[in-house]
Amino acid sequence: MNVLEVKDVYKRLGKREIIKGITFSVKEGEIFGFLGPNGAGKTTTIRMMVGLIAANKGTITIMGHEISRDREKALSCIGAVVENPELYTYLTGRQNLMQIAAIRKISKADVEEVIGLVNLKDRIDDKVKKYSLGMKQRLGLAAALISKPKLLILDEPTNGLDPTGIMDFRDIVKNAAKELKTAVFISSHMLSEVQQLCDTVAFINGGLIKAIESITGGDIKQDKDTVVVVTKDIEKCEETLKTLTYVHGSHRDGESLVVELEEDSTPELIFSLSENKIRVTEVYKKYKGLEQRYMELVEGGMRE
Amino acid sequence: MMIFTLISNEIKKLMMRKKTIIVFAAFVLLTAAIGYGTYRDEVNRKQWSSPEFRQTNLQESIKQRKQDLEDPNMTAENKKYSKEEIVSMEQELANIKLETSGKTVDWKTQLKVKMDESQKTIDDTSLELPTDQKDRMKLELQKDKYLYDNNIKPEDGGVLSAFSFIQTLFLVLGTIFIAVGVMVFTGDMVSGEFTPPTMKILLTQPVSRAKVLASKFIAVAGVSTILILVVEILSFVIMGLIFGFGNANYPVITGTIYKWDLTQSIYGGHPLIAVAGSSYIMTTGNFVIRMFLMQTLFIITCVSVGFMLSSIVKSSMVSVSLSIVIVVALTILVEMPALKKVAQYMFTTYGSVGPVLMGEVAMRYNNPNATTTFGIGTLIVTSIVCYVIAHVVFTKKDILI
Numbered sequence: 001m002n003v004l005e006v007k008d009v010y011k012r013l014g015k016r017e018i019i020k021g022i023t024f025s026v027k028e029g030e031i032f033g034f035l036g037p038n039g040a041g042k043t044t045t046i047r048m049m050v051g052l053i054a055a056n057k058g059t060i061t062i063m064g065h066e067i068s069r070d071r072e073k074a075l076s077c078i079g080a081v082v083e084n085p086e087l088y089t090y091l092t093g094r095q096n097l098m099q100i101a102a103i104r105k106i107s108k109a110d111v112e113e114v115i116g117l118v119n120l121k122d123r124i125d126d127k128v129k130k131y132s133l134g135m136k137q138r139l140g141l142a143a144a145l146i147s148k149p150k151l152l153i154l155d156e157p158t159n160g161l162d163p164t165g166i167m168d169f170r171d172i173v174k175n176a177a178k179e180l181k182t183a184v185f186i187s188s189h190m191l192s193e194v195q196q197l198c199d200t201v202a203f204i205n206g207g208l209i210k211a212i213e214s215i216t217g218g219d220i221k222q223d224k225d226t227v228v229v230v231t232k233d234i235e236k237c238e239e240t241l242k243t244l245t246y247v248h249g250s251h252r253d254g255e256s257l258v259v260e261l262e263e264d265s266t267p268e269l270i271f272s273l274s275e276n277k278i279r280v281t282e283v284y285k286k287y288k289g290l291e292q293r294y295m296e297l298v299e300g301g302m303r304e
Numbered sequence: 305m306m307i308f309t310l311i312s313n314e315i316k317k318l319m320m321r322k323k324t325i326i327v328f329a330a331f332v333l334l335t336a337a338i339g340y341g342t343y344r345d346e347v348n349r350k351q352w353s354s355p356e357f358r359q360t361n362l363q364e365s366i367k368q369r370k371q372d373l374e375d376p377n378m379t380a381e382n383k384k385y386s387k388e389e390i391v392s393m394e395q396e397l398a399n400i401k402l403e404t405s406g407k408t409v410d411w412k413t414q415l416k417v418k419m420d421e422s423q424k425t426i427d428d429t430s431l432e433l434p435t436d437q438k439d440r441m442k443l444e445l446q447k448d449k450y451l452y453d454n455n456i457k458p459e460d461g462g463v464l465s466a467f468s469f470i471q472t473l474f475l476v477l478g479t480i481f482i483a484v485g486v487m488v489f490t491g492d493m494v495s496g497e498f499t500p501p502t503m504k505i506l507l508t509q510p511v512s513r514a515k516v517l518a519s520k521f522i523a524v525a526g527v528s529t530i531l532i533l534v535v536e537i538l539s540f541v542i543m544g545l546i547f548g549f550g551n552a553n554y555p556v557i558t559g560t561i562y563k564w565d566l567t568q569s570i571y572g573g574h575p576l577i578a579v580a581g582s583s584y585i586m587t588t589g590n591f592v593i594r595m596f597l598m599q600t601l602f603i604i605t606c607v608s609v610g611f612m613l614s615s616i617v618k619s620s621m622v623s624v625s626l627s628i629v630i631v632v633a634l635t636i637l638v639e640m641p642a643l644k645k646v647a648q649y650m651f652t653t654y655g656s657v658g659p660v661l662m663g664e665v666a667m668r669y670n671n672p673n674a675t676t677t678f679g680i681g682t683l684i685v686t687s688i689v690c691y692v693i694a695h696v697v698f699t700k701k702d703i704l705i
Contacts, residue, residue, distance in 0.1 A: 013704070050508045053702035076510035086500045090320050099316070102309050103509045143505060 002061075003028050003077075003151045003183035004049070009058035011044055018044045020207040021058070026151070026183045026200075031173065033198030033215075034187040037298055041207040042187040043083055046155050049185070050080045063150050076104075079149035081157060085140020089129035093120060093139050096128060097146060104147045111146065117172060118142040133160030141169065145176065152176060152184045158193055170197055195290050203297040210297035215290070223263050224248065226292060229273070230256040230282040240276045244269070258286060306511055310519030311526075318527050327489050328531055331481075335539050338476050339469065346464035346547075355404045362397045366390055411457050419448045436565075436577035443557055443583050450555045450585060465550025467588050469543040471658055473536060474595050478656030482599070483606050483631040486528050490610030491624035493524045494698065498618045501705035513699045517615070521691065525607040529600050536596075552589030559584050560663035562672045576667055583663070591661065598657040598680075605651045605683040606631075608690035615694035618705075638669065648674040651686045 004026040011019040019041050026032040036042050047053045049060055051067050051074070060067045065074035087096040094115070101111050115124050118138040128136065137160055144152055152173070158166050174197070176182040188194050194201050195215065203210040231237045237257060241247050246265040250257050261269060266283070273280055318324055351357065369390050373383060399414075422445045425431065426438060433441070451458055494517070497503035506516060544550075561582035566575055586594075610627045617623040634652040637643050647653045647669040654660045665674045 013702075047703070052504065052507060053704065072510040072512060075508060078508065080508050082504050082508065083501075086502045086504060088317060088320075088502055089500070090322065091317070095316070095320070099313050100505070100509060102313055103306070103511060 001028050002026065003030075003063060004032075004185065005059075005061040006045070006049070007059045007061070009045075009048060009055045009060060011041075011048060011053070012056050013044070018207050019048075019055075022204070022207070022209045023058075024202055024209060024212055026185055028150075028183055029177050029181045030200060031177050031184040031186065031198045033194035033201040034185060034204060035189070035191070035194050035201050035294065035298075036187075036204035037189055040204045040298075042189075042204060043155055045204070046080070046082055046153055046185075046187060049153060050078060050082060051075060052082065076147075077150040078153060079144035079147055079151070080153035080155075081137075081140040081144050082153070082155050084159070085136055085143065087128050087136065087139055087143065090127065092127055093124040093131070093135075093142075096139065097124075097142060100143055100146055106146055110148075114142045114146045117145065119168060134162055134165045137161055137169075138165070141172065145172075148180055149182060152182050154184065154186045156188060157186060158188075158190065166193075173197060191290050191294060201290070203294065205298045211293070213293065224292065224296075225261055225263050225266060226286040227259050227261065227266055227269070228253070228256050228282075228284055228286050229259055229269075229280060231273075232279045232281065236276070237273065237278045240273065240278060244272055256282075307515055307519055307522075310511065310515055311523050314519050314523035315527060318523060323489070323492075324527075327485060328535075331485055331532065332535055334477075334481060335473065335535050338473050339539055339543060342464065342469050342472050342543075343547075355400050359397065359400050359404070362393050362400070366393050366397070369393075412452065412455075415448060415452055415458060419445060419452065422448070434577070435580055439578055439580045439583075443585070447555045447557060447585055454553060456551055456554060459554065463550070464543075464547045466540050466544030466547070467550035467552065467554070467592060469547070470536065470540045470592055471595070473539065474599065474658050475656050478599070478602070478658070480631065480635050480652075480655065482532065482603060483635070483652055483655055484628055485532075486603055486606035487610045487627040487631055488624060489528050490524050490607045491614050491627040492620035493520050493611055494614040494694075495617055495620040495623040496614070498705050499620055503703060504705055507703055514695060517695055517698045521607070521611055521694075524611065525604050528607060529603050532603060533596065533600070550588070552587060552592075554588040555585045556588055556591045556662075557583050558586050558591060558662045559676060561675055562663065562666040564672060574667065576670065576672055578663075594661055595657045598654075598661060601680065601683050602651075602654055602657060605687045605690075608687040608694075609651065612690035612694040615698045641670075644669045644671050647671050648678055649682060651683055654679040654683055 002025045006022060006024050009019055009022050010017070022041075022045065024032075034042055034045070044053070048055050049062070049067065051071050054068060060074075062074040063077040065077070067074045087093075088099075091099070094111070097111050097115070100106075101108075115121055118141050120135065120138055120142065123131065123135060128139065131139065137157065141154070141157065144154070154173070157173075158169060161169055173184055173186075177184050186194070186198065198215055200212060200214050202212045229237065234252070234255070234257065238250065238252075241250050241257070241259060244261075246262040246268060248260040248262070250259040252258075259269070266285070270280070270283055369386050372378065373386055378386075422441055425433075426441055426445065448458070450456075494503075497506065507513065559582060561579040562576040563579050564575060565577040609630070610623075613627045613630075614620070614623040617626060631652060634650050635655075638647040638650055638653060648671055653665060653669065653674060656665075659665050659668065660679050661676055663676055665679065666672050
């Protein structure tokens with residue numbers, strides 16, 4: 001069952017069209033990564049999903065409730081942190097959570113549970129203004145998780161978290177997805193984050209979704225690799241490359257060559273080069289799977 | 305009910321804000337200062353009205369008049385007038401002497417004499433008094449009769465009591481302090497949640513925006529009204545315990561409606577005259593209760609105006625300063641002759657609730673339309689219009705924070 005369905009959504013802010021027709025869906029228990037550079041339209045999309053702004057065209061449906069028509073019902077299925085988690089700095093962490101708990105009719109025991117889950121027990125009765133950025137992030141996550149939502153929406157969630165915090169965060173999200181069957185929507189511009197956490201990744205740039213791919217074994221399926229070849233016989237090497245069928249193209253980058261070739265054909269490349277008596281100093285992969293795809297889709301191909 | 309949960313959330317937030325404590329403390333200090341000022345005035349007044357002081361004063365005046373009479377250039381008419389004055393002053397002097405000699409003058413006898421004199425003046429058709437003046441005299445006479453019948457000693461010049469203090473307090477607070485204080489308190493009720501953008505979390509909860517806005521309005525209107533009333537009532541009780549509460553049955557002339565009379569202004573008089581029969585007498589207790597109600601309405605109107613600005617403007621700095629500027633500008637600008645004509649439409653005109661209820665606002669702004677009823681209407685309409693604007697803007701707009 002689809003927890004979230006976004007269908008043909010457009011959004012214009014002032015004169016600029018920010019979102020130019022996007023469609024995707026997220027299933028129960030799925031961790032969905034929303035990957036794109038700054039200004040791609042990630043936060044705008046999230047704002048529409050949580051009803052902070054209205055789409056100009058298209059529909060957003062959460063658990064069968066369309067956000068523009070059934071706003072309250074749709075929101076009751078969502079827990080969200082939009083951009084930085086801004087909680088009331090003059091209240092304590094617990095008072096902040098109790099504000100939400102009162103609205104959502106959540107018991108004290110559940111509030112305690114979520115405080116434990118995000119590891120804030122020691123500092124929960126301090127004023128939020130005394131919190132570090134990482135603690136604010138965890139409190140924001142607690143505020144989003146408090147209602148055990150069907151859909152958890154997180155916008156750049158690991159900003160300001162230290163390495164331990166990031167690992168804890170990953171565990172919390174993975175657990176929620178597995179045990180509560182929560183669908184998780186994570187927007188990010190950090191490749192590693194998406195790679196390690198998500199089942200599916202959508203690439204967004206310029207208000208358009210460029211591709212949606214599934215991640216298995218920590219990486220997406222690829223049909224192309226990019227390697228860098230450092231050699232003393234650069235001209236001879238270039239000629240040889242042209243004769244190889246599995247090489248899509250190459251260009252010079254200073255003293256080295258950047259080569260695009262079919263996936264998993266690097267061993268053949270090295271073999272062919274040495275067969276042609278080309279003296280290779282070094283061969284290394286320039287981009288790995290997800291990074292490669294990101295560059296193609298978002299940055300418009302190879303980078304020098 | 306969800307709305308009660310939201311209101312309770314909002315009240316909790318309000319009470320935890322530092323600003324609430326600061327504004328409240330400022331208000332307490334202001335009230336205390338007004339209390340002290342009233343007390344100093346009373347001390348001065350007592351000194352000036354002491355029998356000894358009045359006696360020497362009168363003696364001086366009589367001596368002066370007598371000297372004037374010796375002046376050969378004085379017209380016959382002026383001489384006659386001066387002589388009359390001397391007679392009345394000597395009579396008063398005799399009264400004071402009687403007072404100081406320990407034999408108290410019966411105020412009731414005095415009052416009776418005054419009443420008879422007034423009655424005589426009113427009945428004297430040869431004087432050709434203007435109708436509004438006659439009306440005023442009749443009313444004063446009615447007030448005296450009330451005092452006489454109810455056995456209440458007249459308090460000419462006012463005696464410091466909780467009742468007289470609360471009226472002064474309302475007068476001073478109403479000039480501008482309540483409006484500005486409420487604006488400071490309310491001006492960031494909505495915009496304050498945009499910087500920093502805490503509104504995001506509130507608006508992603510499963511409640512309608514209309515309810516979020518309504519709960520904020522009810523919370524801030526309720527808290528500001530209660531905080532102001534509590535301080536006022538406390539100061540009333542404290543002043544009462546120190547200086548006495550005064551008589552709740554003391555009569556007040558109120559409800560006067562005015563109309564244009566340009567014939568008066570030719571002679572330099574005020575162009576407004578009271579409409580005959582519009583004024584009536586009310587007990588002080590009743591009047592003070594009405595002042596509290598009127599002030600509550602005024603506070604709610606101020607809250608609505610500040611609340612609207614805070615819903616329209618995104619920055620709390622801008623919305624708070626803008627609302628203060630508006631209050632100050634409206635208060636000052638309507639004093640200009642050209643703008644007095646529209647004073648009745650400004651909510652700030654009705655801040656001093658005492659004059660509003662008495663009808664004196666019309667006199668102040670030279671504007672007979674600024675009546676008590678019109679004032680109540682203006683305040684209610686302003687509140688509703690402001691809230692509707694806030695509601696429409698807030699429920700429709702994209703929250704880009």
